[in-house]
Amino acid sequence: MSTTSIRKTPLLRVRDLTVTYPGGARAVRGVDLEVEAGRKLGIAGESGCGKSTLALALLRLLPAGAEVSGEILLNGEDVLAMKWGQVRAVRWAGASIVFQGAMHSLNAVHRIGDQIAEPILLHTETTRAAARERAGELLEQVGLPAARVDAYPHELSGGQRQRVMIAMALACGPELIIADEPTTALDVMIQAQILRLIEQLVAEQDLGLIMISHDLAVLSDTCDRLAVMYAGRVVEQGPASEVYARAVHPYSRALSGAFPRIGDPASRFAPQGLPGDPPDPVALPAGCTFHPRCPSATEACATQDQVLRVAGPGREAACLLVGPREAGAAEGAEEARSTS
Template sequence: MTRPLLQVRDLHVTYGSGPDAVPAVRGVDLDLARGRKLGVAGESGCGKSTLALALLRLLPPSARISGRILLDGEDVLTMRWGRLRAVRWAGASLVFQGAMHSLNAVHRIGDQIAEPILLHRRATPAQARERVAELLHQVGLPAARARAYPHELSGGQRQRVMIAMALACDPRLIVADEPTTALDVMIQAQILRLVEQLVVDQDIGLLMISHDLAVLAETCDRLAVMYAGRVVEEGPAGAVHTAARHPYGQALAAAFPRVGDPASRRAPRGLPGDPPDPAALPPGCAFHPRCPVSLPGCTTDDPVLTGVVDHRAACVHAKGGPA
């Protein structure tokens, strides 16, 4: 079999040390091949963004990381600084949620897209300008917008600029952390179609993070659902969305009203309470205090991912299908 583009093995991320240590990511395993799209879903605080930042070692000094992050077989966690600097942008790049927080308000967008090209490709200014025009065309913007400042663009246009920046050095992997959350539904659909087409056209891997299971199910090939720092369900996107084996995956899918279903609009299902504090996780399965089908053993046993074929869930109900 062809080696996956991205392999994450037993990844742990802990903030702080000693009795005040906070486990944000706990033993995550993921695979992503070229030309494929993997979605990571979960509520705020489940470890999604920490996972994204860990992939390129962008976490603060207080974070302790263990495990393996293999990008084309090379472990990101053991790279020397010079090699890591080269891999960022050229090997893998990130698209963050808020374009206005990522773009420099006093620089034209063309200069910001050109910066990694000049640094990593050692291109001439003329070559960089040509590449900027090409990238803007790829994301559906006229080359003339290169002279615009961020505040002169709409939200959707700014997000397209962020995608153009991510593509600037032809990375093999793009990590998109909530790239469409702040956009209206029409622009969101345009951006998602654009990202999907770029993955196909350029044969790159996409790891997309969102709290919206429906968006990920429509965009991605596979889904991983995270809760309290762990992957509690992983499988084909359609199966996880419509036939989740973990009660948490079912709750995420049910939390959004369905078009044409008045009952779900009036009373969308969901979950009571909030995700647990990572610094004070409950014993056993971390989900059991909110789980509608928990059993006595769930308070002491923390199940591992199990299941049939390629759809797995960390739940005592998983072997028998949806809980």
């Protein structure tokens, strides 16, 4: 029997997570998420919507002064209630993070083998020689020769450095990987290789994965479920392919429509978009925070805040105009457009 089948609770359960920075910036507002072992959750949204703040909060990596409330249950234990010694033990060994921009995350004056070995030495009782050997094994696991342990970061390509970051994330055998824009600045061929590598590792090691990106197409192709964030909140979530192809929240539809679809001349020559920017987290608008940019906004949207409601099987959306009936109508309209 697999670990996934006997697990009674999700690997990660986030409840009512709120993050406020000094000055009153509400970067994350009441987010609920779940991730099971062997499953992949994508988190999408524009810059400034709270995705990276959410990722940092999961491992208590936020800067001093940030106020955090809610629950972050990793294997049933609340990360926010842990003492610092427990938090340090959870990082790398329980959950680890792959940051965007590998060149900025790696130390330019240390060999990559030493950098991969560092968390192994900190979290396990082993020798330096054994840790270096393990670093070589991890490099091979992500598709690089073990001999590259002696290389410096500048001697590797962008895709190779990203593979090193993934190897570091796997160093202590975590159950959860958080990947924050793992393919930023990579060309499309290397991007595809990195995404396939991540999928393979999740399947082989029964890992839980949270992948953060602004690219809904990448997330729909890689993840099982997708959560779309706007102004610090999840405004839609559901099966990744369905949210991408048949979004029901106006913001999700705008994000999806901004990406041209291969084989669809209409989207290629007239990609949809959304004017304006996400609101200032210090001065959020009243009512639904998306209403100033929403093409479907009504007078009620300016005064009534919205929470997630059922929007179809396994789907939720935070919109006054969305419910099971409206979700079905939106899906039917999308299918009609695709066949016309």
